[in-house]
Amino acid sequence: MTGGEFESLVAVVTGGGSGIGARTAEVLAGRGCTVVVLDVRPDPDSPHESIVCDVSSTASVEAAVAQVVERHGRLDVVVNNAGIGATGDVSANDDAEWLRVLDLNVVGMVRVSRAALPHLRRSPAAAIVNTSSIAATAGLPQRALYTASKGAVSALTRAMAADHLREGIRVNCVNPGTADTPWVQRLLAGADDPAAERRALEARQPHGRLVSPDEVAQAVAYLASPLNGSTTGVELAVDGGMQALRLRPT
Incomplete structure (x- = not known):
């Protein structure tokens, strides 16, 4: 599928085996991009x-990025989407879990971006899009x-945008609200009353519903697009107005 604004460009999508990452890969490919999914458990289908x-x-990251460039000769777009969830208040998780989640959700993006930078610097349309969350801008319980x-x-997104703007690399992030993803489905399944929790x-x-993975993927594509x-340096909310709006109760 070619002919879109991403034609001839190569992208990697981390965590692209399911949910938002999988849909992002589909959207980018549909606009002409060559997409390589990086995932600890890729979808065989x-x-x-x-x-x-x-x-x-x-x-692992350095080997995967090197493999992408060896196969395709370039790397233009990085979508840092891989991440894991965590629940509870500040006392609910021990030090090991704090370090594990921060290592994967934050340092994981650093590892991928660091490995990609030498190749992005040679791209005429370099972009990094990080997946953040409504949780970054609104206090959510547990x-x-x-x-x-x-x-x-x-915060990292803004710092990276400042560091790499003059190298021709744009860096942005998308802030989804609560999205209809496999992780949220697992949370709902574990609730005492899943229907009430939903x-x-x-x-x-x-807007009264969960955000769809496609809506997030379309926002990622906008931020990554050479158009x-x-x-750059933007946090794009895809949250049904959760962060910005204060509607009166019906």
Whole structure:
């Protein structure tokens, strides 16, 4: 599928085996991009080229990025989407879990970006898009560790945008609200009343429903697109108005 604004460009999508990452890979490919999915457990039925990659391992990341460039000769777009969730207040997780989540959600993006930078510097349309969260900009109950990791992602995005703008590399992030992803489905399945919990999650977003992976993927594609060369250092909310709007109760 070619002919879009990403034609001739090569992208990697971490965590592209499911959910938002999988849909992002589809959207980019549909706009002409050559997409390589990097995932610790790639979907064997995915139509996209996949490489097993653990973003918590520098060696794994460097090998995967090198493989992409060896196969395709270039790397233009990095979508840092791999991440894990965490629940509970600040006391709910021990030091090991804090370090594990921060290592994967934050340092994982650093590892991938660091490995990609030499190749992005040679691209005429270089872009990095990080997946952050509404949790980075709004206080959500029972999400202390996850919030800390995504707050770091948002701050990191701005710092990277400043560092690499004059190298021709744009860096942005997308902040999804509560999305209909496999992780959220697992949370709902573990609730005492899954139906009631889903209604509560839907109700706290002003548009009254969960965000779809496709809506997030379309935002990622916008931020990565070479058509939007003046967009950098941006946090793009895809949250049904949760962060910005204060509607009166119905």
